[in-house]
Amino acid sequence: MSSFDQLIAFERETQALGQIAGRLGWDQETMMPRGAAPQRGEEMAALEGVLHARRSDPRVAEWLESAEATDEAGAAQLREIRRSYERAVKVPGDLASTIARVTSEAQGKWAEARANEDVTAFLPVLKEVVALKRQEGQALAAGGNLYDAMVADYEQGTTSAEIAEIFDAMRPELVDLRARVLEKPLPQGLTGRYSDAAQMELARRIAVAFGYNLAHGRLDKAVHPFSSGSGLDVRITTRTNESDPFNCIYSTIHEVGHAAYEQNVDKAHLLTALGRGVSMGVHESQSRIYENQIGRSRAFTGWLFRQMVESFGDIGVATEEAFYAAVNRVQNGYIRTESDELQYNLHIMLRFDLERALMLGDLQVEDLETAWNDRFLADFGYAVDKPSHGCLQDVHWSVGLFGYFPTYSLGNVYAGCLNEALRRDVPKLDAQLAEGDTSAATGWLRDNLQQFGGLREPKETITHAAGRTPDHKPLMSYLNAKFSDIYGL
Known part of the structure; x- marks a missing residue:
C-alpha cells in the first residue's frame, strides 16, 4: 500500500471510532439511565483517549510527509487529516481524556440544575469545564488568540x-x-x-x-x-x-x-x-x-x-x-x-x-x-x-x-x-x-x-x-x- 492508502485506511478506523463516541453521546441524551452518568463519563474518557492517540500517532506525520494525492478529493483528505493531526499533537492526551470525562458528567449536572432552577449547583462543574477548556485553548493557540483557536474547531478560516x-x-x-x-x-x-x-x-x-x-x-x-x-x-x-x-x-x-x-x-x-x-x-x-x-x-x-x-x-x-x-x-x-x-x-x-x-x-x-x-x-x-x-x-x-x-x-x-x-x-x-x-x-x-x-x-x-x-x-x-x-x- 502507498503512504496515501495506509493513511486513508488508518483514518477510516479513526472515523469509525469517532462515530461510536457520537453514538454514546446520543444515548446519553435519549436513552441512558440517569444513574449511569459517572460510568458513561469514564467510558467517554477512555474512548477519547484512544481517539486522541490515533489522531496524534507519529505514523500519521510520516504518512502525511510522503503521501501524494492524485485528485481534488485526495488533496482535501490530506488537508483535513493534517489539520486534525496538528491540532491533536498540541493537546496532551490526558487533558483530552479529562475534558471528555468532565464534560460528560457536567452535561447531567447541567440538566439537573436547569430542571431545579439552581445556578449554584451548576457553577462548580462549569468552573472546572472553563478551566480545562482554557488549558486546551492555550495549547491550541500556541501564543496566539485563545478564543480564535476555539472558533477554529468549528469554523476554520474565520477569526x-x-x-x-x-x-x-x-x-x-x-x-x-x-x-x-x-x-x-x-x-x-x-x-x-x-x-x-x-x-x-x-x-x-x-x-x-x-x-x-x-x-x-x-x-x-x-x-x-x-x-x-x-x-x-x-x-x-x-x-x-x-x-x-x-x-x-x-x-x-x-x-x-x-x-x-x-x-x-x-x-x-x-x-x-x-x-x-x-x-x-x-x-x-x-x-x-x-x-x-x-x-x-x-x-x-x-x-x-x-x-x-x-x-x-x-x-x-x-x-x-x-x-x-x-x-x-x-x-x-x-x-x-x-x-x-x-x-x-x-x-x-x-x-x-x-x-x-x-x-x-x-x-x-x-x-x-x-x-x-x-x-x-x-x-x-x-x-x-x-x-x-x-x-x-x-x-x-x-x-x-x-x-x-x-x-x-x-x-x-x-x-x-x-x-x-x-x-x-x-x-x-x-x-x-x-x-x-x-x-x-x-x-x-x-x-x-x-x-x-x-x-x-x-x-x-x-x-x-x-x-x-x-x-x-x-x-x-x-x-x-x-x-x-x-x-x-
Missing part, C-alpha cells in the same frame, strides 16, 4: 474579529427592525392543547417531507434537540410542549436540515475526513434555511396549516395567511431556540460576547449569571425571570462547546446567501412548497452544497453554492422584506 465585524454591522439594523415591528399589533397565536403523541406523529411526517431518510435515522425526544452521526446512521431529536406545537415542529425541521446534510454527503466519502459537514457554520446554514427560508415561508406554511388542522382540529387561527403570521410572530421571549428569525441573532451575539469573555479571563464563572442577566436586560428591555430562561437554558457550555455559538449566526448569514441563489435558480419554488413538496429546494441544496461534504473550506463551500462571497447583506434584505410585509412597515 473572532471577523465575526465581531459581521455582528457589529448587523446589530443596529436588527435592533431598529425589531423596534419597528414590536410597535405593531401582535398577530393571533395558536390556542388549545396539543398532545405529545400527535406532535411526534406530525414531526415524523414533516421530517420525511423535508427528505429525511428514516431508514438511516430515527427521531427521539431530548431536553435539547440535536442531530448526531453521519453517513448511514444519522439521528435527530426534538422536544414537545403541549401548549406550543411550533417548538416541536421547527426544532424537527431544524435538525432535519443538519441530518440531511450528513445523509446527502457523497457515499464515496463515507468514514473519511470529508464524510461530514465541513464546518458548524455551513452546517447551520442548512438547518436554518430548512427551518426559516423554506419552513417559515408563506408558501410552505400554507401546506403546514392544512396538516395542523388535520392533526389537531381547531388551532385558534382560521386561515393560511393568519397561520403564516402566527408562525412568524415577533414577541418578547427568553429562549434562543424558540426565538423568531428577527431576534435570534441578538441571542447569539449575547452568548458570543459572554463566552469570549469567559475564555479570555475577562469574565469569571461566578459572575456569569449576573453578566447574562444584565446584558439580556440591556439588549431586550426586560429582565430574565428564572435561570432556565437565562444562563442555564443551553447545553453548550456544559459540554465544552466554546466557540460554537457564533457559528449559529454565521449559518444565518450563509443561509441568506444560499436562499438568494436558490430563489434565482428555482423561480417556481413557492408553487411546489405550497403543496408540501420541498424536493426542488432540498435537491438544490444537495446538489450544490451537501454532497461535497468537507471537500472545500467553509467560505469556499458557500461561494461555490451561492455564486458569491458570503456576507450579511442578503440575510438583512430578506429579514427586512419579510417582516415589513407581515407587519405592514
